[in-house]
Amino acid sequence: MCAQTGPELFFPEPGSSTREAKFLCGLCEIREACLEYALTHDERFGVWGGLSEQERYELRRRRSSSAA
Template identity: 40%
Template sequence: MSADLSWRDSALCAQTDPEAYYPEVGGSAVPAKRTCMACPVTTECREYAVATGQRWGIWGGLTQRELRQLINQRTAA
């Protein structure tokens, strides 16, 4: 897979604590999701996560659960 990853240069998460994007069970995803909603590359991030099967962490403003659901929906379609 030869994907263009240049969108990462504009990702706001690169300027924040990476731990926020991998909350522990019962932890809050709100800080990461808030950053994602202000990020100019949320769509690119989400599509990358789906294309590469990322099932852990906050990607493109989606929680781990939301991301897995999206991947499963697209796989079933």
């Protein structure tokens, strides 16, 4: 689904909305795999698997604190 959409939707300017990108992610069959890819490869920019940079950071932080 994201392959047919321009990258600007998933890599918005700072302060821009990620709502549309997250909506498309919610419809995607491989959303979880995309998110795991972003977490594994430390993707720091854009919307991946339905989560923004800040949301992925928080998820990584929660995962590391629960593993400790």
